[in-house]
Amino acid sequence: MEHSRHGFSIRLKITLIFLTLLVASCSHTVRVDGSYPQPVGQQHPLTVGIYLSDDFRNFVYHEDSEDRDEWNINTGRAQKNLFETVLGSMFTETISLSQYPQNLPKNVELVIVPEVRELQFTMPRETRVNIFEVWIKYDMHAYDQKGESVANWVITAYGKTPTAFLKSQEDALAQAINIALRDAGATLYTGFERVPELQALLADKRRALSLKESEPADVRN
Amino acid sequence: MFKSLFAFGLALLSGCTTVVIDEYRRSDGELAEGDSVVILGRRHSSDYETEPDLIDCVGRQLHNPDRGVNVIPEKQFVDAMYPWFEPRTAPMHLRSLDRMMEIPNLRERMEAYGVKYIVWIDGSTETTASAGSIGCSIGTGGAGCFGFGTWDKESDYEASVWDFRDQELSGKLSADAKGTSYMPAIVVPIPLIARVQNNACKGMAAQLQEFLLPSGGRS
Numbered sequence: 001m002e003h004s005r006h007g008f009s010i011r012l013k014i015t016l017i018f019l020t021l022l023v024a025s026c027s028h029t030v031r032v033d034g035s036y037p038q039p040v041g042q043q044h045p046l047t048v049g050i051y052l053s054d055d056f057r058n059f060v061y062h063e064d065s066e067d068r069d070e071w072n073i074n075t076g077r078a079q080k081n082l083f084e085t086v087l088g089s090m091f092t093e094t095i096s097l098s099q100y101p102q103n104l105p106k107n108v109e110l111v112i113v114p115e116v117r118e119l120q121f122t123m124p125r126e127t128r129v130n131i132f133e134v135w136i137k138y139d140m141h142a143y144d145q146k147g148e149s150v151a152n153w154v155i156t157a158y159g160k161t162p163t164a165f166l167k168s169q170e171d172a173l174a175q176a177i178n179i180a181l182r183d184a185g186a187t188l189y190t191g192f193e194r195v196p197e198l199q200a201l202l203a204d205k206r207r208a209l210s211l212k213e214s215e216p217a218d219v220r221n
Numbered sequence: 222m223f224k225s226l227f228a229f230g231l232a233l234l235s236g237c238t239t240v241v242i243d244e245y246r247r248s249d250g251e252l253a254e255g256d257s258v259v260i261l262g263r264r265h266s267s268d269y270e271t272e273p274d275l276i277d278c279v280g281r282q283l284h285n286p287d288r289g290v291n292v293i294p295e296k297q298f299v300d301a302m303y304p305w306f307e308p309r310t311a312p313m314h315l316r317s318l319d320r321m322m323e324i325p326n327l328r329e330r331m332e333a334y335g336v337k338y339i340v341w342i343d344g345s346t347e348t349t350a351s352a353g354s355i356g357c358s359i360g361t362g363g364a365g366c367f368g369f370g371t372w373d374k375e376s377d378y379e380a381s382v383w384d385f386r387d388q389e390l391s392g393k394l395s396a397d398a399k400g401t402s403y404m405p406a407i408v409v410p411i412p413l414i415a416r417v418q419n420n421a422c423k424g425m426a427a428q429l430q431e432f433l434l435p436s437g438g439r440s
Contacts, residue, residue, distance in 0.1 A: 037303040040326050129268055158309075162270050179308075186304030 027070040030170045034078040034178045038089045039189045045205055047093040049108040051100035052080055053115075061119045073119065073173070075136075078181055083114055086185040090192065101147045110150060110201070113141045117154070121173060130163045134176040136184060142198065151197035157184035238400035238415045240424040246392040248384070250433035252289050256337035258433065259293045263343035264308040271342055275378070275422055279342065282426030283433075290433060293334060301330060319388055336385045338433065342425070344378035346398075346418040355406045366406040373401050376421035382432065392432060396425040 059076040088094045095105055100113065118137040124130050138155040159180025161172050193199055252258070260280045262271030276295050284292040299306045305321055312318040318339075322328045355368035376398040382391040400415025 037300040039304050040302060040330055041324050042326065131268070131270070160267075160270065162272070182304070182307055183309055186307040186310050189304050190310060 027072070028170055029072045029074075030174050030177070031074045032078040032174050032177045032181070034081060034181055036082045036085045036182060036185055038085055039185070041189070043092050044090055044192070044202055045209055046091045046202070047095070047107050047109050048087065048091045049095045049097045049100070049104065049111040050084065050087050051097040051111055051113045052083060053113070056080070056114060056116065059116050061116075071121075073121075073177070075116075075119070075177055075181070078178065079114075079116070079184075082181045082185050083188075086188055087112060090189060101143075104145065104147075106145075108145060109205075111143045111147075113143070114155075115139045115141070121176070123169065124163050131160045132163065132169075132172045132176045134159045134173070134180045136177075136180050138184060140188075150201060151195050153191075153195045155184055155187045155191070157181065157187060159183055238398055238417050238420045240396060240398040240420050242394060242396050242424050242428045244392065244394040244428060244432065246432065248389070248391050250338070250382075250391065252337060252433055254289065255335045256289075257291045257293050257335045258283065258338045258340060259295070259298045259334075259336055260340045260342060261295055261298070261306065261311070263311075263341055265311070265313075266343075269345040269347075271344060271378075272346065272418070275346070275418055276342060278419065278422035279340075279426045279429070282423060283429055285430075288430075288434060290430065291335075293336070298334070301334070302327065315383060315388055315390060318383065318385070331385065338391065339383040339385055340429065341381045341383070342378055343381075344376065344396075346374055346376040346421070349373045349375050353404075355404065355410060357406075365408040366410050367408070368406050370404040370406075371401060373399065374415060374417040375399050376417050378421055378425060380425060380429065382429075394425065394428050394432065396421045396428070398424070 057076050057080045059074070059079065061073040061075065062071070063073075064070040084096065093107075095108060097104070097111065100111060104111070115138065116136065117139045118135070120135045122133045124132065127133070136157045136159075138157070140151075140153050140155055142150040142152070144150050157180045159176045159178065159182070161175040161179060163172060193202060260276055260283070262273060262276045264270050273295065280292045280294060283290055304310055305324075305327055312321055322331070351370070351372035353368065353370040355366050355370050357366040358364065376396065378397075379393060379395045381393050383389075384391045398417045398421035400417040400420070402415045403413040404410050405413075
């Protein structure tokens with residue numbers, strides 16, 4: 001009895017290991033851990049709060065369709081690094097918010113909240129081009145001190161990497177995602193002032209600052 | 222003796238490559254002390270991408286501080302100028318570069334790096350044809366392969382040399398390389414690889430050196 005139980009246990013273990021290996025062979029996990037450079041340019045004269053939600057910080061894209069293997073792509077950490085670095089360099093002062101809209105510091109003029117809307121990728125065998133491609137779309141929201149919406153805009157990012165000898169699919173895809181995230185940072189940085197509502201807000205702020213500077217010192221005091 | 226035999230053996234074991242270099246020069250290179258050259262790959266096309274290893278290779282071949290050629294590595298430069306030299310934002314024409322230099326911090330950083338020339342390399346290496354087949358089998362008596370495979374590769378690169386300080390196109394050069402690799406397999410596959418991209422890199426680097434240091438440089 002002992003022997004048969006023991007035998008069953010071994011057989012069960014082997015079967016489980018085999019099944020796990022079988023499932024794992026069709027499942028891919030990608031974790032993107034990127035660090036990104038600080039942008040070079042002039043800072044916008046605003047005090048901005050940045051709120052990166054838990055969903056955003058721990059974002060995992062999961063895909064398990066019939067015509068593809070299972071994919072789990074974790075971009076949370078990398079996109080957190082990117083948005084903190086880029087937004088942190090874009091304004092004269094930035095405050096990282098652990099919660100929103102509660103406990104908003106009084107000096108914050110604008111709160112920026114990004115959200116992932118979409119992530120798509122293609123593999124070389126699907127497109128017949130020796131390139132891994134990634135598209136990421138972000139919904140960007142900006143709110144004022146009272147929590148009212150100031151602007152909503154979309155950032156689209158694209159990254160690609162050619163297939164390389166002895167490089168795994170996971171590595172190639174992670175590289176393409178890193179390039180897409182750099183592209184997202186570039187679009188965020190260069191496109192911020194092109195959003196009409198934000199352009200108007202910045203123009204008002206600059207006007208107010210130049211008026212303040214042109215006032216005589218005694219009036220200011 | 223052994224070294225010569227080894228080199229001869231290697232030469233025999235590699236496929237043949239032909240490289241054609243063309244040059245169009247508008248002005249002679251003039252690198253002063255402290256000047257730097259940056260070599261960047263174009264990555265805006267949707268169906269190919271200038272390989273980073275080709276850019277690294279040209280940079281390594283060209284970098285020679287003793288002769289006055291100081292090459293800034295691509296990654297270091299692109300990171301330092303982020304986000305202005307990304308595929309989406311990189312200047313496609315000198316006019317765009319001129320507009321970009323209206324950003325004071327960016328101009329200051331470019332000047333701090335001592336950038337004199339920006340060399341843009343656009344192109345790729347592709348496998349254009351392949352033929353043959355190799356079969357491998359494994360049995361109780363051992364394992365082995367039998368067959369013959371061959372493939373052609375073509376490199377097509379164009380380099381544009383921008384003079385950053387004078388804001389002008391100094392010249393252009395192109396490198397076209399072709400080569401056929403073979404792999405006969407009689408029990409063991411023997412690859413006879415044509416190093417097409419590497420030869421295009423060496424040809425381009427040699428021509429760029431002549432372009433940037435027409436008088437032979439400092440020595």
